[in-house]
């Protein structure tokens with residue numbers, strides 16, 4: 001909602017574009033089957049489109065609205081998401097605008113009880129978290145889609161029916177020029193929390209709704225306060241409740257506050273109430289100057305997901321597949337990982353470089369990630385919005401103990417998002433080899449970055465699979481033959497040879513002064529890691545076992561074992 005006198009898109013800092021509705025060729029008889037239609041031009045649909053574009057796959061993105069999502073939504077973007085944005089060629093605009101941060105502070109009744117410092121080091125290319133309004137996220141992704149030359153948009157085009165067959169999907173699209181059928185080999189349903197496609201296919205989200213309500217309000221003010229997460233438990237301005245605050249670019253600040261039990265939601269969202277409550281909170285946070293109200297809303301926490309994210313040729317990504325509580329900033333970040341995961345897999349399948357079986361790994365991997373988010377978010381949500389008198393008592397006890405006792409302070413940790421480890425994935429068939437290592441990322445985990453000279457290990461990973469091979473000068477004939485066999489299966493293969501050189505067009509040598517890479521990866525001469533296009537480890541061997549390495553690559557390419 002916006003203050004009285006301002007329209008729904010009348011923002012203090014962002015100018016919403018208006019996208020016209022072009023006449024669709026289908027209205028004039030064109031029956032082309034598009035390789036991929038993406039329903040929803042939110043951040044997740046556009047990231048999927050950019051991932052496909054990276055591999056030269058064209059997509060058509062439909063959205064019911066004429067512009068980006070309005071109001072204030074996802075603010076915090078995690079490091080792992082910045083790696084995704086980099087891989088799809090969009091990160092520069094994000095780095096130029098977003099505010100990076102590493103720390104947070106929690107207080108109870110005005111006294112500090114916890115200081116959060118998120119893991120960061122010189123080996124990391126990006127900061128653990130960045131704050132940026134979702135409008136900019138959508139604008140930057142849209143700019144990158146337009147620049148790619150592989151993404152077409154149809155705005156003001158609402159999907160009203162979905163026919164899912166074994167050989168393709170037919171959508172019914174309503175546009176200002178009329179209604180028409182649209183054919184696609186695959187559809188990515190990125191149509192958000194109220195997904196129409198879910199309903200059209202007779203699917204339902206399952207899980208829990210939580211009672212506690214939060215108001216979120218964005219205000220504009222000049223406030224000299226660092227970019228860090230502030231959490232106020234039981235402050236004078238919201239007795240018995242919680243207040244959270246985040247800084248965003250353009251002097252915009254996000255304030256979230258918990259409603260007390262019995263507070264009426266209707267009363268809570270009246271402009272006069274919002275102004276009184278937010279004004280008191282800002283004083284509590286140390287701001288005495290003027291401020292303007294930008295936007296506000298009210299929400300509850302949910303942990304809801306589809307049982308299976310893939311329904312034949314319709315694949316659900318982002319909020320259409322799962323709704324997670326916003327504590328711990330996972331809605332957007334979890335969805336970006338969905339988009340990237342299905343993006344490279346679908347591109348490989350559509351280009352004939354992988355078998356369709358590869359698509360079967362999407363749902364277990366990303367649903368597993370969502371269930372992990374639920375496990376963490378449920379703990380955070382119970383703490384932030386205690387559902388019962390018992391939970392409330394535990395929270396009070398923990399917070400008052402945290403004033404004096406170290407052990408209790410960890411409970412006030414907001415549990416920030418970490419990339420999920422695809423340990424049970426069909427794409428990591430030799431995870432048992434992890435037992436051979438005492439360091440390094442396990443099978444299914446995200447790549448551990450290492451600073452190499454003036455760049456990073458992640459800079460050397462290409463768009464395809466990579467082999468990270470540790471040698472001691474001379475390369476054995478076995479390893480050379482293995483690389484050749486891998487390159488034959490995967491033309492995008494990049495062999496990164498640490499400590500030696502290999503004569504093969506896909507090979508690159510990596511210098512490792514001080515053995516930083518070898519130490520970070522628990523490696524000895526002969527060690528080999530297979531890394532997926534999305535920077536997750538597919539498998540690792542302390543001494544390469546060629547048959548297992550090739551079987552892992554085959555699994556990653558959806559080929560029969």
Ligand SMILES: Cc1cc2nc3c(=O)[nH]c(=O)nc-3n(C[C@H](O)[C@H](O)[C@H](O)COP(=O)(O)OP(=O)(O)OC[C@H]3O[C@@H](n4cnc5c(N)ncnc54)[C@H](O)[C@@H]3O)c2cc1C
Pocket residue numbers: 039040041042043044045062063064065068069072073074075076134157158159160190191192193195196197216297299317318319320326329330331332333335
């Ligand atoms: C008030 C609020 C605050 C939030 N705060 C945070 C936060 O701080 N941190 C965080 O991580 N997440 C937050 N989220 C969640 C985050 O905004 C979502 O996770 C994210 O927007 C999901 O993106 P999406 O692309 O999946 O869906 P959406 O952004 O919802 O996009 C879906 C798109 O599909 C279009 N569409 C819908 N139906 C159709 C149809 N039938 N035909 C064509 N197009 C259609 C819509 O117009 C829309 O553009 C918040 C959400 C809300 C609502």
